Amino acid sequence: MGRLIQGQWLTDDKLAELEAKAYQASGGKFERGTAGFRNWITADGSAGPSGTGGFKAEAGRYHLFAALNCPWAHRTLIYRQVKKLQAVVSLSLVAPLRTDQGWVFDRNQPRFRDELYQLNAMYELYLKANPEYSGRVTVPVLWDKQQQTIVSNESSEIIRMFNQAFNHVTGDTQDFYPQALAQEIDELNGYIFHHINNGVYKAGFARTQAAYDEAVTGLFTALEVLELRLARQSYLLGEEITEADWRLLPTLVRFDVGYFSAFKCNLKMLRDYPNLSRYLKALYRVPGVAQTVDLDIYRAGYHSKSPLRNPHGIVPAGPVPALY
Numbered sequence: 001m002g003r004l005i006q007g008q009w010l011t012d013d014k015l016a017e018l019e020a021k022a023y024q025a026s027g028g029k030f031e032r033g034t035a036g037f038r039n040w041i042t043a044d045g046s047a048g049p050s051g052t053g054g055f056k057a058e059a060g061r062y063h064l065f066a067a068l069n070c071p072w073a074h075r076t077l078i079y080r081q082v083k084k085l086q087a088v089v090s091l092s093l094v095a096p097l098r099t100d101q102g103w104v105f106d107r108n109q110p111r112f113r114d115e116l117y118q119l120n121a122m123y124e125l126y127l128k129a130n131p132e133y134s135g136r137v138t139v140p141v142l143w144d145k146q147q148q149t150i151v152s153n154e155s156s157e158i159i160r161m162f163n164q165a166f167n168h169v170t171g172d173t174q175d176f177y178p179q180a181l182a183q184e185i186d187e188l189n190g191y192i193f194h195h196i197n198n199g200v201y202k203a204g205f206a207r208t209q210a211a212y213d214e215a216v217t218g219l220f221t222a223l224e225v226l227e228l229r230l231a232r233q234s235y236l237l238g239e240e241i242t243e244a245d246w247r248l249l250p251t252l253v254r255f256d257v258g259y260f261s262a263f264k265c266n267l268k269m270l271r272d273y274p275n276l277s278r279y280l281k282a283l284y285r286v287p288g289v290a291q292t293v294d295l296d297i298y299r300a301g302y303h304s305k306s307p308l309r310n311p312h313g314i315v316p317a318g319p320v321p322a323l324y
């Protein structure tokens, strides 16, 4: 994996000591860091809730860097489809497997080539934005071709920009974050992030039994809560799809093929929940969404070789998911 420290790429062996100290300080719990670039694209270029202004929504100006296997990047890919931004915001996909150089592109596979700058690795993009950058090199990244810098590397904010900043460009006015539901969506997002989106990682990356037990209990309790909620209504907030649904989908769609075995989230499979399964299929059928999903990549990605979790890199054959 590795990380940039003052503009230098450091591989995992050099970082292992640093990381072990962080786990020691947290009692074996996995703790997620925060993203470093937090500007906003707005319809008129005025500043958003954080960062600086100057990022006006314009066709052709911005580029999204994403990984198909990354659930956070997945949100942004979904929004690019459902908000009809394919022709407005261009896209590069990294190869769906992290290496000791972090996320890299693959010139031999057209799907995973960077046509914008012919980059070899994502860290080169971070260095283009800031040659002295220190921190994790994460996807997704929303890039401004005009100012040659990163607008944002925080998926929860990129989807809010995609939700409305480009409406005048695309003519698409669907609103997945309506003002009247904003508070309820935020509260549910917080709950789902803590127990489900990040809950699977807390289970999978735990280094003590207690940390794993806590995460897995929280995760399955939350799934039961949502299962009950979906007995009364089609989507999390009622009969209309909202941001809360789009943020849940990437975790649900990876559950049976990835988290169940690779992260030991195995009290139940997602398919054992009738309402969540029906709900997942309904979201999957929204035009454009299926193109953002690749179960074989998830299965291979979550079971890739890892000295801690899967030393031989054996990819399990099942389960065969029932998505369609």
Ligand SMILES: N[C@@H](CCC(=O)N[C@@H](CS)C(=O)NCC(=O)O)C(=O)O
Binding pocket: 001, 002, 003, 034, 035, 069, 070, 071, 072, 073, 102, 136, 137, 138, 139, 140, 153, 154, 155, 156
């Ligand atoms: N805050 C970020 C987190 C994104 C994130 O953690 N991405 C992972 C891939 S799933 C990543 O790129 N990790 C690289 C690393 O941690 O070095 C977001 O939600 O956009």
